[in-house]
Amino acid sequence: MQKRTLVGKNLSELKQLSQELGMPAFAGKQMCEWVYQKRVTDFSDMTNISKQNREKLSKECEVGVVAPMHQVVSSDGTEKYLFRLHDGHTIETVYIPDRERATLCVSSQVGCKMNCLFCMTGKQGFQRNLTPAEIMNQILAVPHSEQLTNIVFMGMGEPTDNLDSVLTVIDILTASWGMAWSPKRITLSTVGIRKGVKRFLDESKCHLAVSLHAPDGRRARYMPAEKAFPISDMIAMLREYDFSHQRRLSFEYIMLRGVNDSLEDAAKLSELLKGLDCRVNLIRYHAIPGISLQSSSDAVIEAFRDELNKRGVVATIRASRGEDVSAACGMLASQKGE
Ligand code: SF4
Numbered sequence: 001m002q003k004r005t006l007v008g009k010n011l012s013e014l015k016q017l018s019q020e021l022g023m024p025a026f027a028g029k030q031m032c033e034w035v036y037q038k039r040v041t042d043f044s045d046m047t048n049i050s051k052q053n054r055e056k057l058s059k060e061c062e063v064g065v066v067a068p069m070h071q072v073v074s075s076d077g078t079e080k081y082l083f084r085l086h087d088g089h090t091i092e093t094v095y096i097p098d099r100e101r102a103t104l105c106v107s108s109q110v111g112c113k114m115n116c117l118f119c120m121t122g123k124q125g126f127q128r129n130l131t132p133a134e135i136m137n138q139i140l141a142v143p144h145s146e147q148l149t150n151i152v153f154m155g156m157g158e159p160t161d162n163l164d165s166v167l168t169v170i171d172i173l174t175a176s177w178g179m180a181w182s183p184k185r186i187t188l189s190t191v192g193i194r195k196g197v198k199r200f201l202d203e204s205k206c207h208l209a210v211s212l213h214a215p216d217g218r219r220a221r222y223m224p225a226e227k228a229f230p231i232s233d234m235i236a237m238l239r240e241y242d243f244s245h246q247r248r249l250s251f252e253y254i255m256l257r258g259v260n261d262s263l264e265d266a267a268k269l270s271e272l273l274k275g276l277d278c279r280v281n282l283i284r285y286h287a288i289p290g291i292s293l294q295s296s297s298d299a300v301i302e303a304f305r306d307e308l309n310k311r312g313v314v315a316t317i318r319a320s321r322g323e324d325v326s327a328a329c330g331m332l333a334s335q336k337g338e
Contacts (some may be wrong), residue, residue: 109157160196
């Protein structure tokens with residue numbers, strides 16, 4: 001008999017589980033505290049639950065924190081983990097320490113439907129959505145879990161394509177019965193699927209990052225999602241939301257040599273984003289096998305940033321991290337996967 005997993009369940013699900021097992025509903029709240037706040041992984045340590053109920057729990061359930069199967073550490077401190085799932089699929093999670101911040105980049109799907117040209121995960125095709133348990137496990141099972149300051153949904157998969165699971169995890173991370181994090185510590189990155197982004201903005205208070213990568217129709221060459229979900233529609237919708245206070249809006253822009261990195265592109269980009277409270281993150285391209293794209297040079301990236309800043313768009317260059325451990329999304333799973 002397959003045991004039921006506690007990790008990934010919210011308060012009402014754990015209350016319901018308690019009742020199904022003939023335990024009082026308040027045991028659900030106690031389990032939330034043990035799993036998400038005290039980080040206990042063994043039922044015998046849940047000492048405010050009666051011995052009889054703990055025995056019942058260990059017979060029927062598992063906490064469900066499963067360590068990564070493989071780990072690589074970059075010379076810059078970035079750590080990349082590979083998790084093997086119950087069906088043999090593998091997913092990646094990346095830990096990025098940076099001065100006082102410790103960010104975890106989590107995956108939301110096995111593979112991805114979006115097929116962005118510059119992404120190794122896109123090349124693997126789509127296998128399935130991750131469950132809330134599989135997403136939460138990445139957060140709870142990495143070695144530095146208790147030091148994490150930020151979570152970004154920027155790993156394998158398009159998080160708005162698995163929004164039920166992602167919103168459940170955000171609930172666990174931010175609720176007082178869960179980990180009680182501020183939503184300002186969480187960012188969701190998306191290609192910009194209108195319906196999903198709207199629901200995310202309406203149902204959470206977390207930050208949003210939209211992958212842009214080209215200021216015009218050329219975007220479709222690198223991001224096929226542009227054909228079904230034009231960035232112009234996305235930006236029109238984003239103008240209806242307030243990003244001037246707590247919630248931050250950013251645009252990710254991978255700098256590709258001779259493709260999207262001219263000063264004319266910077267001018268077009270500033271026109272596209274005119275009047276939006278946002279920032280642009282310029283990212284060096286991590287080469288992936290079989291794709292001939294190259295990163296722009298540092299000088300070109302700096303000139304692009306300066307041009308955007310001159311035109312009133314806040315732009316920063318994101319430091320390249322973990323290149324020696326194949327930190328580009330999906331690389332490790334391709335090398336080590338089944
Ligand atoms: S970049 Fe993100 S959305 Fe695009 S294929 Fe890769 S995982 Fe999917």
